[in-house]
Amino acid sequence: xxxxxxxxxxxxxxxxxxxxxxxxxxxxxxxxxxxxxxxxxxxxxxxxxxxxxxxxxxxxxxxxxxxxxxxxxxxxxxxxxxxxxxxxxxxxxxxxxxxxxxxxxxxxxxxxxxxxxxxxxxxxxxxxxxxxxxxxxxxxxxxxxxxxxxxxxxxxxxxxxxxxxxxxxxxxxxxxxxxxxxxxxxxxxxxxxxxxxxxxxxxxxxxxxxxxxxxxxxxxxxxxxxxxxxxxxxxxxxxxxxxxxxxxxxxxxxxxxxxxxxxxxxxxxxxxxxxxxxxxxxxxxxxxxxxxxxxxxxxxxxxxxxxxxxxxxxxxxxxxxxxxxxxxxxxxxxxxxxxxxxxxxxxxxxxxxxxxxxxxxxxxxxxxxxxxxxxxxxxxxxxxxxxxxxxxxxxxxxxxxxxxxxxxxxxxxxxxxxxxxxxxxxxxxxxxxxxxxxxxxxxxxxxxxxxxxxxxxxxxxxxxxxxxxxxxxxxxxxxxxxxxxxxxxxxxxxxxxxxxxxxxxxxxxxx
Numbered sequence: 001x002x003x004x005x006x007x008x009x010x011x012x013x014x015x016x017x018x019x020x021x022x023x024x025x026x027x028x029x030x031x032x033x034x035x036x037x038x039x040x041x042x043x044x045x046x047x048x049x050x051x052x053x054x055x056x057x058x059x060x061x062x063x064x065x066x067x068x069x070x071x072x073x074x075x076x077x078x079x080x081x082x083x084x085x086x087x088x089x090x091x092x093x094x095x096x097x098x099x100x101x102x103x104x105x106x107x108x109x110x111x112x113x114x115x116x117x118x119x120x121x122x123x124x125x126x127x128x129x130x131x132x133x134x135x136x137x138x139x140x141x142x143x144x145x146x147x148x149x150x151x152x153x154x155x156x157x158x159x160x161x162x163x164x165x166x167x168x169x170x171x172x173x174x175x176x177x178x179x180x181x182x183x184x185x186x187x188x189x190x191x192x193x194x195x196x197x198x199x200x201x202x203x204x205x206x207x208x209x210x211x212x213x214x215x216x217x218x219x220x221x222x223x224x225x226x227x228x229x230x231x232x233x234x235x236x237x238x239x240x241x242x243x244x245x246x247x248x249x250x251x252x253x254x255x256x257x258x259x260x261x262x263x264x265x266x267x268x269x270x271x272x273x274x275x276x277x278x279x280x281x282x283x284x285x286x287x288x289x290x291x292x293x294x295x296x297x298x299x300x301x302x303x304x305x306x307x308x309x310x311x312x313x314x315x316x317x318x319x320x321x322x323x324x325x326x327x328x329x330x331x332x333x334x335x336x337x338x339x340x341x342x343x344x345x346x347x348x349x350x351x352x353x354x355x356x357x358x359x360x361x362x363x364x365x366x367x368x369x370x371x372x373x374x375x376x377x378x379x380x381x382x383x384x385x386x387x388x389x390x391x392x393x394x395x396x397x398x399x400x401x402x403x404x405x406x407x408x409x410x411x412x413x414x415x416x417x418x419x420x421x422x423x424x425x426x427x428x429x430x431x432x433x434x435x436x437x438x439x440x441x442x443x444x445x446x447x448x449x450x451x452x453x454x455x456x457x458x459x460x461x462x463x464x465x466x467x468x469x470x471x472x473x474x475x476x477x478x479x480x481x482x483x484x485x486x487x488x489x490x491x492x493x494x495x496x497x498x499x500x501x502x503x504x505x506x507x508x509x510x511x
Contacts, residue, residue, distance in 0.1 A: 040496040042147040049259025050137040050170040051193035051273070052097050052230055053129070053155040056162050061134040061155040062126055064398035065090060066422065066458040067141065068148040068495075069122030088143030090117040092151070094135035095195055098229040118145055124397055124458050126425045136230035137170065138197045147495030150458070152397035154486070157271065158479055161189070164270030164380055165477050166263070167486030169396060173197050173257040177276040179249040180336065181299040181368035181383055184208075184236040186243055187267040190274075192251060194223065195230040195259040202256025206233060209301060209336050210244040222254050232263070246338040248301035248366070269372060270380040272486055277385040280304070282362025284386040286369050287351040287442070288407030288472030288487050289314075289344065293371050294379070296341040298352065300367040302331045308363035313353045314344060315409050315442045320353065328357060331365055349444035351409040351470065354386075373483040380484050387489035389468035390417075390461060394490035396473040397458040403476035404447035406459065410437040413467025420462070421448040425455030437469065447473070461490050 053061040067090070118125050121144065129135070134155075141149035151170040157163050173195075182190045196202045203222035208215040217238055225231050235249065251260045265271035278284070280303050289296060302308040308331040313320045323341055331337040344350075352369060356362045369384040399421070408417060420432040428450035437443055450457050463469045471490040478484055 039499050041499050042496055043494070044146055045140060045142045046146040046149045047140045047173055047197050048149065048151050048170040049173060049195040049197055050151060050153045051168065051195060051261050051263065052136040052232065053134045053153060054157055054162060054166070055132045056157045056160050057131050058159055059131060059134065059155050059157045061129045061153065062398060063137070064124050064126050064152045064154070064425070064456055065092065065118045066124040066150055066395065066397040067118050067121040067145045068393070068395060068460050088145045090139065090141040090145050090149060092117050092137050092139035093228065095138045095228055095230045097136060098226050098231050118149070121145060122430070123423045124425045124456060126456060136193070136195055138195060138228050148393060148395055148493040150395045150397055150493065154398050154475070156477060156484070161267050162265040162271040164272055165475070165484035165486045166272050167475055167488055168261055168273035168275060169488050169491065171259040171261060171275070173259050175253045175257050177251040177260040178280070178301070178303070178366040179262045179274055179368070180277055180301050180366050181274055181370050182235060182247040182249045182262050182264065183245055184243045184247060185245040189265045190235045191232040191263045192235065192249060193230055193232050193261050193263060194225045194251070196225040196227055196256060197259065198256055199227050200256060201226050202258050203254040204258055205252050205254060206238060207250040208235065208239060209248040209250070209334060211246060211336050211338070213335050215239045215241045215244070225258055246299050246336050248299070248336045264383070266381060268379065270484070272382045274368065274383040275385050275489070277366035277368055278388040280364035280366050282356050282364055284354040284365060284367045285351060285409060285411055285470040286367060286384045286386050287409045287470040287489060288384060288474055289350050289352065289369065289371060290373060290474060290485070291345050291347055291349040292373055293345050294375055295372040296344045297338060297370040298329065298341060298367065299336060299338045299370070300329060300331045300354070300365050301336050302333050302363055302365050304364055305333055306363045307332050308365045309357040309361070310354045310365065311357050313355070315351045315353050315411055315440060316348050317441055317443065320440050349407060349442060351407060351442045353411050371487070373485060378482045380482055382485055382487045384472065384487050385489060387470045387472065388492065389470055390463050390490055391492045393460060393462045393495060394471065394492050395458055395460040396488050396490055398456050399447055399459050399473070399475065400456055401449055401453055404459070405474040406445050406447050407472050407474070408435065408437055408443045408461070409470045410439055410441060410467055411470065412439065414439040415466030415469045416464045417469055418462045418464055419448055420460040421450045422458040422460070424450055424453040424457045427454035428452045428457065434464070437466070439467065
């Protein structure tokens with residue numbers, strides 16, 4: 001019998017660096033981990049994936065990469081002290097667009113270049129690309145640049161079928177995504193973009209659920225996503241079922257992991273990215289409905305075996321109200337439910353709150369909103385998925401001197417948050433302010449702007465105390481009378497993980 005001694009601290013550090021989550025299980029007979037003394041340490045590696053921005057010849061895309069500077073590891077990097085265990089760096093590489101099986105690859109006129117990347121925390125870095133050759137990206141950050149690293153992709157398409165302002169916070173790779181509010185209706189072109197960050201091929205499955213249940217798919221074979229590439233899949237090509245105005249898309253992987261996001265384009269109402277809903281939960285918060293929204297459509301799905309009965313409330317600046325158009329929605333198991341909410345905001349910004357009508361029957365759901373501003377040919381759409389609460393800190397990059405609005409919702413108890421506007425990409429000094437949120441209200445405010453701002457900047461929201469906080473950022477870039485806008489939820493950056501302390505080294509007995 002061979003006796004091997006393993007340092008638990010070394011094991012925990014490795015897990016934190018690779019996955020961002022330290023989850024340890026002691027072997028049978030080993031000394032248990034003293035979890036009561038777990039230390040919260042900064043993650044050492046973060047991965048992000050950005051979809052291909054647009055196929056339009058007139059598209060203009062801005063990539064913004066940013067890492068906050070207020071963690072000890074980030075401060076050490078900013079001061080040139082480096083990292084003892086992991087070198088501090090960020091890397092972004094173009095991800096070639098691989099066609100779905102049976103299709104030919106698209107021709108490009110230029111070889112895409114990787115955009116500029118962050119070299120120190122606290123200052124965003126921009127890069128621009130034009131036309132259909134703007135690349136999808138795979139990337140990672142390590143050391144002091146990893147905690148809170150984010151990349152924002154913003155695209156302006158002034159004309160054509162995909163006209164609009166399209167914004168997306170590049171996603172972390174995962175194996176499970178839910179997208180309510182997708183569509184195969186006439187005039188809609190919705191693509192699921194699958195991006196693989198790893199060295200081996202990933203295999204993904206896409207399931208579609210309409211108001212009558214699952215749609216019959218043309219193939220049950222998984223979709224291969226080659227290493228370091230992205231594959232856009234047009235939803236309407238997956239099924240022969242009649243067009244569906246309201247769909248829920250479920251993306252899972254059989255092998256590997258991917259980043260997934262839905263690009264939705266409406267021939268008459270513009271285009272935007274639909275990001276994944278928060279994980280299925282009995283309660284859902286959809287933050288940041290603009291005050292001047294001309295139409296709001298709620299789409300929800302219950303993935304479990306039970307139906308969901310949900311109370312609908314609008315969380316306004318003064319409290320919760322029940323919309324006159326609908327006070328509840330019944331979501332059948334395995335079926336997509338949708339309800340229009342006309343005249344929802346009545347000139348006040350707000351957030352939608354879904355709670356079980358019977359608190360004892362909290363059936364998990366996923367949900368998203370399709371929001372429109374303007375009317376007729378000057379209409380523009382965006383999407384608001386259900387957002388998880390900010391546990392510690394969250395950031396959205398690429399904010400401008402004008403047109404950035406924050407929505408902060410405290411659906412349960414009151415809370416206090418700190419909002420930090422970073423330095424600008426070309427100059428300026430960061431500013432911070434503390435905001436107190438009243439329980440059951442939504443606070444909407446123009447984003448603070450750095451002193452002497454030049455270029456775009458990042459906004460970071462930190463929950464300092466109190467109950468759960470959900471937040472989103474609205475960016476407006478109106479053009480030719482069209483109220484172009486996009487809304488990004490703030491997603492907790494999980495910049496720190498709990499690394500348990502061991503009472504003693506683990507001893508593993510090998511035969």
